[in-house]
Amino acid sequence: MPELRKDPVTGRWVIIATDRAKRPTDFVREHVQIRGSGFCPFCYGNESKTPPEILAYRSDGSARDTPGWSLRVVPNKFPALGIEGSLNRQGEGLYDKMNGIGAHEVIIETPDHNLTLATMPVDKVEAVLWAYRDRILDLKKDRRFKYILIFKNHGEAAGASLEHTHSQLIALPVVPKRVLEEVTGSQDYYHYKERCLFCDMIAQEKETGIRVIAENPDFIVLSPFAPRFPFEMAIFPQAHRSAFEESQRHEFANLAPILKDMLMRLDKVLEYPAYNFIIHTSPFPDVSNDYYHWHLEIMPKLTKVAGFEWGTGFYINPTPPEESARFLREAAVATATL
Numbered sequence: 001m002p003e004l005r006k007d008p009v010t011g012r013w014v015i016i017a018t019d020r021a022k023r024p025t026d027f028v029r030e031h032v033q034i035r036g037s038g039f040c041p042f043c044y045g046n047e048s049k050t051p052p053e054i055l056a057y058r059s060d061g062s063a064r065d066t067p068g069w070s071l072r073v074v075p076n077k078f079p080a081l082g083i084e085g086s087l088n089r090q091g092e093g094l095y096d097k098m099n100g101i102g103a104h105e106v107i108i109e110t111p112d113h114n115l116t117l118a119t120m121p122v123d124k125v126e127a128v129l130w131a132y133r134d135r136i137l138d139l140k141k142d143r144r145f146k147y148i149l150i151f152k153n154h155g156e157a158a159g160a161s162l163e164h165t166h167s168q169l170i171a172l173p174v175v176p177k178r179v180l181e182e183v184t185g186s187q188d189y190y191h192y193k194e195r196c197l198f199c200d201m202i203a204q205e206k207e208t209g210i211r212v213i214a215e216n217p218d219f220i221v222l223s224p225f226a227p228r229f230p231f232e233m234a235i236f237p238q239a240h241r242s243a244f245e246e247s248q249r250h251e252f253a254n255l256a257p258i259l260k261d262m263l264m265r266l267d268k269v270l271e272y273p274a275y276n277f278i279i280h281t282s283p284f285p286d287v288s289n290d291y292y293h294w295h296l297e298i299m300p301k302l303t304k305v306a307g308f309e310w311g312t313g314f315y316i317n318p319t320p321p322e323e324s325a326r327f328l329r330e331a332a333v334a335t336a337t338l
């Protein structure tokens with residue numbers, strides 16, 4: 001009998017297949033391979049082919065928009081939103097609209113075309129996390145923005161148009177609905193219990209351990225109780241923290257290895273799947289609060305969203321999270337040495 005499960009944060013229902021649960025090998029999918037053929041605007045020497053850099057980590061004192069960088073942030077050449085202008089909120093009868101103001105940036109994680117976040121040295125992964133923080137702190141000063149989403153599309157099936165490893169950032173003048181659902185859900189819980197829902201969830205998951213994939217002193221990785229997708233996972237700070245950008249040095253130092261480890265395990269268990277990851281953090285301006293707990297969600301691209309999902313907001317997940325957690329836990333043996 002399939003099971004209907006409710007996500008405690010958003011209230012979203014999912015259908016978990018229990019009878020013919022799909023194992024990692026049952027999914028037909030693209031394996032992400034770096035081909036390295038053709039022109040790449042993110043490689044050394046092609047800096048003039050991107051818009052001028054916003055931020056770069058350079059230890060050799062090299063000039064901006066030239067080779068020598070270890071990480072580079074540039075505006076997206078085809079931005080979803082534009083940075084110049086005012087919001088100009090308007091009503092048209094009952095309809096609301098405003099100018100498409102926002103920032104859309106690309107974080108080029110390494111000059112090396114052949115690396116991924118899973119294969120990159122761990123200190124380079126940490127540098128990527130610091131770059132996320134640097135950009136959030138800078139963009140936060142712009143009062144037009146209410147939310148900044150950091151995300152990564154890895155592989156064509158996950159929406160990546162260039163194979164050179166990169167993440168993206170979009171600053172928005174409104175709080176997105178998905179985020180608002182989480183914020184509202186955790187606020188409701190907090191008003192009722194005076195505790196953080198995520199902290200309670202982490203404590204409960206640690207007691208049973210069946211959905212725990214890995215942990216270190218600062219972070220824990222869980223298969224959510226009601227995940228939308230097979231092998232979905234989420235990384236949470238162990239101690240309560242509402243905003244990603246307020247993480248301390250020791251937290252960045254512990255987030256990098258666990259993120260790299262999880263991506264290595266995905267590559268191992270699912271043979272180099274396409275995936276997306278997103279960082280969910282508190283909207284501005286109330287970023288330091290007791291009710292929301294930031295996290296990083298990783299979603300391998302194994303299933304397709306179809307009519308039923310569009311029509312209902314339900315998702316059908318053919319792999320119970322307890323099983324995906326077990327596969328991902330067992331993959332630890334071989335990746336223990338980072």
Ligand SMILES: [Zn+2]
Nearest residue numbers: 040043113164
């Ligand atoms: Zn490249």
Ligand SMILES: [Zn+2]
Nearest residue numbers: 196199240293
């Ligand atoms: Zn918490």
Ligand SMILES: [Zn+2]
Nearest residue numbers: 182280295297
């Ligand atoms: Zn979330």
